[in-house]
Amino acid sequence: MNRCPITYELCDGKYSSLGIKQISSRLTRLNDLGFSAEEQRYEAALRATKMSIQGVQPKLSAILNIKKGTFDLVDINGKFILKPQHHIFPGLPENEDLTMKMAKVSGIEVPLHGMIYSKDGSLTYFIKRFDRTGRNSKLALEDFAQLAGLTRDTKYNYTVEKLIGIIDEFCTFPMLEKTKFFKRFLFNYMTGNEDMHLKNYSLISRDGKIEFSPAYDFLNTSIVLKGDIEETALKINGKNRNLTKKILIDYLGKERLSLNSRIINNILSDLGNAYKEWISLLEKSFLPDDLKEAYLELLSKRASRLGIS
Numbered sequence: 001m002n003r004c005p006i007t008y009e010l011c012d013g014k015y016s017s018l019g020i021k022q023i024s025s026r027l028t029r030l031n032d033l034g035f036s037a038e039e040q041r042y043e044a045a046l047r048a049t050k051m052s053i054q055g056v057q058p059k060l061s062a063i064l065n066i067k068k069g070t071f072d073l074v075d076i077n078g079k080f081i082l083k084p085q086h087h088i089f090p091g092l093p094e095n096e097d098l099t100m101k102m103a104k105v106s107g108i109e110v111p112l113h114g115m116i117y118s119k120d121g122s123l124t125y126f127i128k129r130f131d132r133t134g135r136n137s138k139l140a141l142e143d144f145a146q147l148a149g150l151t152r153d154t155k156y157n158y159t160v161e162k163l164i165g166i167i168d169e170f171c172t173f174p175m176l177e178k179t180k181f182f183k184r185f186l187f188n189y190m191t192g193n194e195d196m197h198l199k200n201y202s203l204i205s206r207d208g209k210i211e212f213s214p215a216y217d218f219l220n221t222s223i224v225l226k227g228d229i230e231e232t233a234l235k236i237n238g239k240n241r242n243l244t245k246k247i248l249i250d251y252l253g254k255e256r257l258s259l260n261s262r263i264i265n266n267i268l269s270d271l272g273n274a275y276k277e278w279i280s281l282l283e284k285s286f287l288p289d290d291l292k293e294a295y296l297e298l299l300s301k302r303a304s305r306l307g308i309s
Contacts, residue, residue: 003286006019006023008281014117022112027064031068032118033116033118036120037120040058045058047060057092058083058086060084062078063077063079083096083126094291095223100215102274102281107274108180111130112128114126130216143199143201143202144201144203148163148166148198160234160235160252163198164178172208172210178259179259179267182264183267185232186248186267188218191218192221192299193218194231195233197234223298243305245306245307249268272309275309282299
């Protein structure tokens with residue numbers, strides 16, 4: 001028996017039928033990508049000037065080819081983003097896929113995502129674009145760097161306190177979005193994502209309101225970078241590290257976000273209830289064993305700081 005890299009369930013083939021149908025109800029089979037990890041990185045470098053998605057991790061734009069049962073690379077109007085294995089940092093696709101699944105069971109909205117095998121046997125992460133509707137139409141989407149008047153180069157030059165001001169200024173229902181932000185911030189703290197800069201938060205216009213977009217770029221960067229790391233990309237209360245429960249709950253939750261005790265306790269309860277499922281997902285994940293161990297250790301420490309177990 002194999003484990004499906006889309007759903008983590010056991011299956012006879014490479015993918016479970018549920019996993020294939022999650023991508024599209026019209027899809028009957030899923031073939032390997034026709035590129036190795038190295039070839040995907042090469043293609044990403046070639047296409048970088050033609051695409052808006054950039055960053056340390058190589059990324060490709062793709063559409064689903066139902067007839068061929070695979071993803072085709074495109075320069076424009078892509079419906080999916082593909083992220084192959086990195087040439088320096090091991091296990092990034094497995095890391096991001098796991099962390100996004102953990103976010104989902106925590107009640108955080110995430111897009112369709114999973115992993116597909118490449119022709120060299122390596123796994124490539126895929127995520128469906130949530131700003132595309134219909135054939136080639138797009139929903140209005142702006143990341144917080146754009147909203148703050150900053151650039152890709154200055155995306156770290158901000159604070160959590162200022163970010164909250166953006167929520168107040170632009171969101172249709174600010175208190176609702178502040179609640180979402182609080183859960184996402186605690187989740188990223190617990191899962192070691194210390195790279196949540198301004199471009200990793202976005203607001204989307206849909207159903208007549210402006211709200212947080214589905215989550216993206218959630219992964220445990222701490223176990224990748226190792227060493228003496230920061231705990232948050234944007235300073236909170238003047239700090240990037242050694243965050244305490246008092247800072248996270250009392251200062252962020254109560255003072256800065258003005259959330260009442262009932263909302264805060266509900267969010268902590270949601271994360272606590274999801275914690276056991278996180279561990280189960282971690283055990284079933286495709287992460288290498290050494291990264292699984294490091295992830296589990298970090299989770300345990302961060303959960304303990306917040307009184308979650």
